[in-house]
Amino acid sequence: MREGDKVPQPIRVLIAKPGLDGHDRGALVVAQGLRDEGMEVIYTGLRQTPEQIVATAIQEDVACIGLSSLSGAHLALFPEVVRLLREQHADDILVIGGGVVPQEDIALLKEAGVAEVFTPGSTIQRMAEYIRTHIRLTGVNDWPIVATATQRVDHIGVAVKSIAQALPFYTGVLGLRAIHEEEIPDQGVRAVFVPVGDVDIELLEPTRADSPIAKFIDTHGPGVHHIAYAVDDVAAALKAAAAAGCRLIDEKPRPGGQGKLIGFVHPKSTYGALTEFCQRTDTATDVEGGESNGR
Amino acid sequence: MTLHDRYQAWQANVENAVAKRAERKSEFVNHSDVPVERLYVPTAAMVDEDSYIKQLGFPGEFPYTRGIQPTMYRGRYWTMRQYAGFGSAEETNTRFRYLLSQGQTGLSTAFDLPTQIGYDADDPFARGEVGKVGVSISSRLDMETLFHKIPLDQVSTSMTINAPASVLLAMYLVVAESQGVPWTRVSGTVQNDILKEYVARGTYIFPPKPSMRLITDIFDFCARDVPNWNTISISGYHIREAGSTAVQEVAFTLSNAIAYVQSAVDAGLAVDDFAPRLSFFFNAHNDFFEEIAKFRAARRMWAHIMKERFGAKNPRSMQLRFHTQTGGSTLTAQQPDNNIVRVTLQALAAVLGGTQSLHTNSRDEALALPTEDSARIALRTQQIIAYESGVADTVDPLGGSYYVESLTNSVEERAWQYIDYIDQLGGAVAAIEQGYMQQEIHKAAYDMQRAIERGDEVVVGVNKFKVDHEVEPDLLRVNPRLGEEQARRLAKLREDRSAAEYTDALEKLRSAAGESANLMPYIVDAVRKYATIGEICNVLRSVFGEYQPPIF
Numbered sequence: 065m066r067e068g069d070k071v072p073q074p075i076r077v078l079i080a081k082p083g084l085d086g087h088d089r090g091a092l093v094v095a096q097g098l099r100d101e102g103m104e105v106i107y108t109g110l111r112q113t114p115e116q117i118v119a120t121a122i123q124e125d126v127a128c129i130g131l132s133s134l135s136g137a138h139l140a141l142f143p144e145v146v147r148l149l150r151e152q153h154a155d156d157i158l159v160i161g162g163g164v165v166p167q168e169d170i171a172l173l174k175e176a177g178v179a180e181v182f183t184p185g186s187t188i189q190r191m192a193e194y195i196r197t198h199i200r201l202t203g204v205n206d207w208p209i210v211a212t213a214t215q216r217v218d219h220i221g222v223a224v225k226s227i228a229q230a231l232p233f234y235t236g237v238l239g240l241r242a243i244h245e246e247e248i249p250d251q252g253v254r255a256v257f258v259p260v261g262d263v264d265i266e267l268l269e270p271t272r273a274d275s276p277i278a279k280f281i282d283t284h285g286p287g288v289h290h291i292a293y294a295v296d297d298v299a300a301a302l303k304a305a306a307a308a309g310c311r312l313i314d315e316k317p318r319p320g321g322q323g324k325l326i327g328f329v330h331p332k333s334t335y336g337a338l339t340e341f342c343q344r345t346d347t348a349t350d351v352e353g354g355e356s357n358g359r
Numbered sequence: 360m361t362l363h364d365r366y367q368a369w370q371a372n373v374e375n376a377v378a379k380r381a382e383r384k385s386e387f388v389n390h391s392d393v394p395v396e397r398l399y400v401p402t403a404a405m406v407d408e409d410s411y412i413k414q415l416g417f418p419g420e421f422p423y424t425r426g427i428q429p430t431m432y433r434g435r436y437w438t439m440r441q442y443a444g445f446g447s448a449e450e451t452n453t454r455f456r457y458l459l460s461q462g463q464t465g466l467s468t469a470f471d472l473p474t475q476i477g478y479d480a481d482d483p484f485a486r487g488e489v490g491k492v493g494v495s496i497s498s499r500l501d502m503e504t505l506f507h508k509i510p511l512d513q514v515s516t517s518m519t520i521n522a523p524a525s526v527l528l529a530m531y532l533v534v535a536e537s538q539g540v541p542w543t544r545v546s547g548t549v550q551n552d553i554l555k556e557y558v559a560r561g562t563y564i565f566p567p568k569p570s571m572r573l574i575t576d577i578f579d580f581c582a583r584d585v586p587n588w589n590t591i592s593i594s595g596y597h598i599r600e601a602g603s604t605a606v607q608e609v610a611f612t613l614s615n616a617i618a619y620v621q622s623a624v625d626a627g628l629a630v631d632d633f634a635p636r637l638s639f640f641f642n643a644h645n646d647f648f649e650e651i652a653k654f655r656a657a658r659r660m661w662a663h664i665m666k667e668r669f670g671a672k673n674p675r676s677m678q679l680r681f682h683t684q685t686g687g688s689t690l691t692a693q694q695p696d697n698n699i700v701r702v703t704l705q706a707l708a709a710v711l712g713g714t715q716s717l718h719t720n721s722r723d724e725a726l727a728l729p730t731e732d733s734a735r736i737a738l739r740t741q742q743i744i745a746y747e748s749g750v751a752d753t754v755d756p757l758g759g760s761y762y763v764e765s766l767t768n769s770v771e772e773r774a775w776q777y778i779d780y781i782d783q784l785g786g787a788v789a790a791i792e793q794g795y796m797q798q799e800i801h802k803a804a805y806d807m808q809r810a811i812e813r814g815d816e817v818v819v820g821v822n823k824f825k826v827d828h829e830v831e832p833d834l835l836r837v838n839p840r841l842g843e844e845q846a847r848r849l850a851k852l853r854e855d856r857s858a859a860e861y862t863d864a865l866e867k868l869r870s871a872a873g874e875s876a877n878l879m880p881y882i883v884d885a886v887r888k889y890a891t892i893g894e895i896c897n898v899l900r901s902v903f904g905e906y907q908p909p910i911f
Contacts, residue, residue, distance in 0.1 A: 084472035084488050086561015089601045089688070092801050093808045109908060110561050111476075113484075135472055136727070136837060140487025166726050167831045184692045184725050185821040187812045 075199060076126040080108040080117040082145065085135035090162060094130060097188030103195070114144040121149070121157055127199040128158040130191075131178075138165050143176035150177075158199045162186065214301075218294040218324075218342050219257065219264035223277050224286050227256050227269040234258045234265065246321055253277050255321045266292075266321065292326070292340035301341040302327045310334065317343070366400050373397065389649050390807070391606040393769045399761030402768065414659070415764075418754045422662040424655050424767070425755040426713045427678040432751035438716035439741045440517060440682065444469030444494040445728050446837050447844070448504035451494040455509060457731065461738060466547075467517040467718060468505070469493030470527070475562040477523040477896030480845030489842035492728070493519070497845065498852055498891045502530040503537060512540040516547035517592070517682070517716075522564035524551040525573050526892050529883040532585065548589035548638060548682075551577060554615040554787055555594050557906065558796045559601035564896060567788050569903035571622045573878065578623050578633040580879035590633065591619060592640045592682060598796075599642035600688050602804020605653045606770055608642060610777030611787075611796050613660055617778075618787040620669055630669045634676035643705035643712075644686040650705070651757055652766035654681070654712025660771055683709035684718040690725040693829055694820035698722040703740050710744055711757050717741055727834040794909050849891065856889035864888045865898050872902040 079095045081088060088110060095105045106124050108117060121129050129149075131142050142161050149155045161173060162182040170181045179198060182191055224230040227245075234240045235258075244257045252275025258265040268289060270278035280289055295301045298317040306312055313328035320326030320342060329339040360368075387395040404414040416422055419429035428434065441458055443466075444451045455466055470493040473485035479497045480489045489495050496502055506516075511534065520527040528549050535545045553570040556563040563570070574591065581588045595603075595612035603611065616637065623633055641657065643650050661679035665671040685705035690698045699722050706719045719737040721729030729737070745751055757763045784790045791797070810816040817823045838844075864885040871881045885895050 083486075084476055084478075084484065084562075085492075086472075086556070087600075088561065089801075089804050093602075093805050096801070096805050097808065109910070111484075135488060136491035137472075137487035139839070164726065166834050184690075185818070188808065189812060 074102055074104040075128065075195060076104045076106070076124060077128045077130060077195065078106050078108065078117070078121045078124060078126040079130045079132065080112050080120070080145075081110050081132055082112055082114055082117060082141040083133055083135060083137040084111055085133050085137065085163075086110055087134040088132070090134070091130075091132040094132070094162065094188060094191065098130075098192055098195070101188065101192035103192070114141055114148055117145055118148040118152060118154070122152060122154050126157060128160065128195050131159065131161045132163050133161075133165075134163045136164065138163060139169055139172060142173055142178050146177035158195065160191070160194070162191075214293045214295055214341075216294050217263050218292045218340075219266045220291055221266045221268055221289040221338075221340070222287065223268050223270075223280050223284075223289040225269065225281060227254060227267050230267055230286075231256065231258075234267070240265075244322060247271065248321060251275060251277075257322065290328070290338035290340050292342045295341045295343055298325045298327045298341045298343040302329070305329050305341075362400060362406075366398075370397070389605075389646055390803075391604040391649065391770065391773060393606075393649075393766065393773070396765075399765050401761055402764050404764060405759060405761070414768075415758060421666070421674070421677060422659040423678055424659040425758050427658065427680060427715075429754075431713060431754040432710070432745075433754065436745045436751060437710065437714050437741075438465045438515070439463050439738060439745075440465040440467045440716045440718055441734060441738055442467040442469050442517075442519065442684065442718045443734065444471075445492075445835065446490040446494065446841055448494055448496065448501045450838075452505055452507050452509070454731070454734075455505075458734070458738070459509070459514070461735065462742065463738060465515045465517065465716065466509070468519065470518070470520055471495045472562065474527075474892060475520060475522070477526070477564050477892055477900075479849055479891050479893030480842060481849050482893055485842065487842075489845055490837050495841065495845050496527070496530070497849055497893065498889055499530050499533050499886050500848070500852060500889075502527075502534050506531075506534050506538075510540070511535045511538055512544040517550075517589075518547065519550050521550050521553055521556050521560075521562055522570065523892055523896055524549040525577060525879055525882045526886065526895050528577065528585075528588070529879070529886040532883060533886050542585045543587070545585065546587040546589075548592050549577065550594060550640070551591040552594045552615065552619075552640075554618060554791060555597050555612070557791045557908070558598060558611065558615075559603075559800060560597040563906045563908075565899065565903040566906045567792070569872075569899070570906075571619075571788070572626075574619060575623045575626045575628070576877045576879050578636070579626070579628055579877055581636060582628070582632050588636065589638045589680075590636045592638050593619065594640040596640050596642045596684055598800060599644060599686065601800045602688075602807060603800045604803050605644065605646070605649050606773040607777065607796075607799060607803065609653055609657045609660070609770060610774040610781070611800075612639065612641070613657065613664065613774065614778050614781045614787040614790070616661070617664060617668070620665075621786070624669065630665075630671050631673040631676050634665060634669070634671055635673060635678075638715075639679055639681035641681050641683050641709075641714075642686050643683050643709040645689050645701065645705065647704055647708050648757075648760075648763055649766055649770070650708040651712045652763055652770050654683075654709070654714065655755075655758075655763070655767045656771040656774065657681070658713070659767075660774060680715045682716040682718070683712070683714040685709070685720045687720055687724060690720060690722070691818060691821050692725040694826060695722045695726065695832060697820050698725070699736060699740065702737060703744070706740055707744055707748075707750065710750055711755075713755060723832055723834060726831065728837070730833060730835045733832075792909060852889060852891070861885065861888040861890040861894070865890055865894060868895065869898050869902060872899055 077098055079091050081091055095107045098105045146159050159178050160180045161178050165181050240258045242256050242258050247254045252272040254269045254271055256267045268277050310333040311330040313330050317325040317327045325343040327341050331338045403410040415424045418426035443454050471490050472488045474496045478485050480495050518527055578590050581590045593616045595608040598611050599608040658679045662677040665677040685702045689701055702719050709717050719740050721733035721737045723729055723733045781790045868881040868885050
């Protein structure tokens with residue numbers, strides 16, 4: 065494992081039986097199954113009130129609550145858990161449910177904030193997969209907040225074979241204007257920036273066959289290449305991402321286009337989107353200002 | 360050449376053929392881990408007369424393997440007893456009268472969870488649960504409505520009630536009084552099986568010791584005052600639903616039964632005074648022959664337990680009478696009409712296994728409580744088996760099936776191993792307190808889930824033979840306002856009744872609970888004076904405490 069990677073913490077899940085229902089075969093089987101899927105599972109036991117469940121979830125700092133009821137009380141009890149979580153500002157906890165729940169009730173439960181309902185016949189594998197892919201969407205407590213909070217999208221990088229061929233689409237069809245062109249020799253790339261509101265589209269054309277952009281085009285074809293977020297401090301942002309288990313391409317900030325400081329995070333750890341942090345520096349403003357004046 | 364030699368020779372030949380063309384599986388094993396052979400041949404009991412008499416005997420005679428009555432369904436069919444109850448007492452009364460008008464021969468009452476756990480409908484713990492899985496009963500007024508225009512001397516009523524069984528039995532007796540029916544003429548059953556609540560079903564209230572006392576009190580009270588009442592229905596059903604195997608179902612149920620009998624004997628009751636009123640409740644799952652074998656093995660084992668372990672003399676004490684319900688957990692939410700077929704096979708197994716009464720599940724029960732249409736099909740399923748299939752015309756039609764006899768023996772053998780082990784742990788109560796039964800059941804349930812997910816176990820419509828678009832049928836909806844309506848009714852009751860009378864009755868109950876008197880007469884009196892189930896159970900909670908399940 066590379067330095068900077070962190071052993072991922074197991075996802076913590078609370079399996080809970082709200083109400084008076086005593087059928088716990090499903091709850092116990094799911095609890096055991098999620099443990100075998102590598103999660104840390106706490107089971108409340110029978111006859112829990114929504115208040116008790118929410119208190120346990122917060123105390124145990126879980127990422128997900130799985131509610132089980134086979135007695136038909138789900139419409140009264142599941143939404144109450146969601147409501148109490150909101151009341152306690154803990155609604156970043158993913159709430160899912162299971163049991164004897166008719167289809168039309170599933171819609172009502174989802175409206176009330178229950179993310180998904182797993183009815184009889186659901187597999188543990190599917191539940192585990194759902195939990196893994198959804199807890200981060202609702203935000204997870206153990207995901208550290210980047211110290212220098214992301215402010216906005218700075219630019220979107222688009223890989224093209226030829227800037228000369230691609231640019232007329234942006235200028236002619238979209239009616240935009242290119243403002244800045246530069247070559248970054250160590251990256252083997254030429255870049256043109258096309259502003260749209262306060263976001264730039266960065267057209268990237270490879271200048272040699274072994275450059276990262278050339279390889280990208282070989283593998284994926286031309287198209288969206290990366291998203292760059294404006295941050296106050298690239299170094300801090302990279303550090304925070306690494307601490308959260310992200311794989312970095314740049315361990316330290318390096319100079320990018322328009323004199324900005326930049327750093328890339330590997331798409332493997334960002335769910336497929338190559339992610340750049342970029343920071344405008346005083347020098348950058350000067351350089352940009354200088355160029356603008358020169359035009 | 361002996362039969363055995365010829366059998367070996369035949370197997371050898373077949374093995375050669377199988378080497379060229381394999382069978383569907385390399386090993387056939389049932390869910391109780393019993394290997395299933397390619398072919399069964401006669402066992403000792405089929406070729407040797409002494410062994411036959413000892414192991415199988417005749418229907419109505421020890422060890423009752425072939426049935427507890429000499430004529431079985433040639434005399435009369437099993438009791439068709441559909442479990443029903445939802446919402447208010449009025450609604451359930453309507454469903455009861457519908458079922459009776461459709462040819463059902465006994466009633467079976469489902470109570471909602473607050474009732475089962477001894478809370479009034481207006482208790483905060485009852486939130487969301489009132490009327491959901493059964494009828495909501497808080498006082499004798501609800502019970503009077505439930506049996507309105509149903510003469511209690513003409514129907515037998517089974518009540519699925521455990522921790523507060525004494526209270527519901529008392530309410531039933533008070534309703535009988537108000538109809539002018541003497542207690543000696545009422546018949547029915549209270550489930551009253553607390554041990555399996557700790558193991559599998561979850562509607563316990565009190566710790567084991569006072570719970571066992573309440574049960575023994577019912578045995579004693581009914582033996583004297585309500586002679587036609589089945590005082591307990593010792594249930595493997597829920598153990599199986601929680602995921603056990605067929606062998607565990609028999610073993611754990613009989614272990615629990617042993618604990619009840621021992622507890623009553625220890626309390627000074629004579630075994631033949633109460634044992635004839637003990638009854639059992641089993642599940643009918645999918646493995647057709649294993650289920651039939653299970654019922655036959657359970658009958659034989661109980662006869663031996665009562666005769667040899669407890670020294671019963673009355674043959675009725677040795678006869679295992681049982682109700683069967685088809686397996687709820689085998690029902691699928693997917694393609695729910697397929698459940699009709701599952702239920703038919705399971706019901707047939709119960710009948711071929713010699714059940715005394717039967718509940719067939721409705722096709723939509725993996726989705727909600729059954730609609731009237733679904734409940735009717737379920738009842739019709741039993742009627743078709745009874746009136747059209749001809750299986751009821753001879754006693755124990757599968758007796759002598761080489762396979763069924765062999766399975767009966769292996770279920771029995773494996774169940775004894777469990778019972779012996781539980782005895783070593785100190786009996787059923789100790790085994791439950793240590794979580795032994797619970798863990799065994801959970802392990803079996805988890806293995807089954809994994810097997811289904813791997814596709815080793817096929818569930819038609821779920822992991823094979825699926826359809827793209829499931830159409831959900833119309834479902835029964837329980838009135839969501841019922842909780843509030845029940846609360847209003849209770850408020851009126853609390854205003855109308857005589858405070859002096861019911862509080863006096865409750866105080867007498869409280870002091871009796873602190874001593875060793877039989878509590879039934881005190882509970883009957885409190886019910887008469889309009890004390891509610893919640894009030895009665897709270898008095899007992901204050902004396903007995905509440906059960907805390909072990910964490911393991």
